[in-house]
Amino acid sequence: MPKTFTPYLVLCAVHLVLLETGPDWSITATKALLMPLLALGVVLAARRARPEPLETPWLLLAAIGLSWAGDVALSFPGMFVVGLGAFLLAHVAYISVFVRMPGGRRRPPAWTLVYVVWFAGFIALLGPHTGALLVPVALYGLVLGLMATFAAAHGRVMAIGGALFVVSDSVLGLGRFLPGYEFAPLGFDLHDLTVMGTYLAAQLLISLGVLAALRAAARSSRAPGRPVGATAP
Template sequence: MHEQRTATLPTWTWGFAPYVVLSVVHVVALGLGADSLAGPTKLLLMPALAIAVLWAGRGTAWGSPFSLLFVAIALSWLGDGAATFFPFAPELPVMLGCFGLAHLAYIWLFARVLPTRSLPAWTVVYALWWGILLAVLWPRLGALTVAVAIYGVVLAGTAATAASTNRIITIGAAFFLASDTLLAFRLFTPEAMPPVTSPLVMLTYTVGQGLIAAGVVIAVRLRERTTAR
């Protein structure tokens, strides 16, 4: 008789459990309007993700993939807490700046460090996304028009270059893009967005960041196994 095998998750994935729990608590708190819980949990998300990567990366060589991932996570954390960390500055420009730099780190990671294939032709959809989003929001952007346009370029760049890596990173970057798209409409067309938009922004954001981080770990581990053969 053949031995029956059951699929099990790699042990390194358990390091993501605290991040998943925090993400769920944060999204639910937003949905319930529990600001006293939503605020602190938001600031704990990226540190929990960084700890997850530290755990998942045990036993691997700590090279540029993890370094760039940690840079992106740290900049995302600053963007999440822009109002807390930079109370002396306008929140939205600071947030855009921090996340813009995070996306540049992701683009370098996906395009220069982890690519496994050429950029698929279908990624042209992200250029179309940028054009449509800018056209729809243009009348509402005012002094932020240039900043939002540039930020849109790096957002599209992250999503597109992610498609040259593995499927997990590609899906994660698409969720990240969805989060920022929802956020843009919530910020600039608040009257058209339902209350559920805020939890959806953070749900897609946490899923996106988590999948990107897990995808990078998978890519590094696969590369090391391939090299060792």
């Protein structure tokens, strides 16, 4: 892992501890700094790689920036729809990253059909309790599942990142919409820790996977006798 992500990892650890110890203002403040530090790590790592195509790192940064907007919005009461919209656009940006990456037209593995089952269960379980938000929540779930499916086409690291994003948002949705969720086994005392832990890991793994693919493509394009932009067989 590039050392450029060390500040992000340190702040992730601090934020996760604060989720259990407070105070609330420190949780909000550290959450607002997480995605900027991830973006900084991406920028510094991408500068070394000189990746092709050049627009891919910018799309990755756009996805991280939209995620930051969603983080900030969800930190305040009454901003759920704004946060949902920001994350919806973030997932669209991630999908754009995946299809523009070297080998971006790969077919997702067969196991990603599990996301079809997940989406059906997601709507069946939460749909009756979403009220006027049914359509936006369903649209969000569809785009989230597509993002995870496209991510899985680029290897294990990104597949795990996409899956963790689904886990994070699924737990968040349960806490938001499912009646009686707070009385479920575990309480769910670890709700916030689970949501943020899986989310932060997902963002990091996706970023690392994209950067690794771009570095590999850059090395291949600079190899003797190989045309610029060509990929390894």
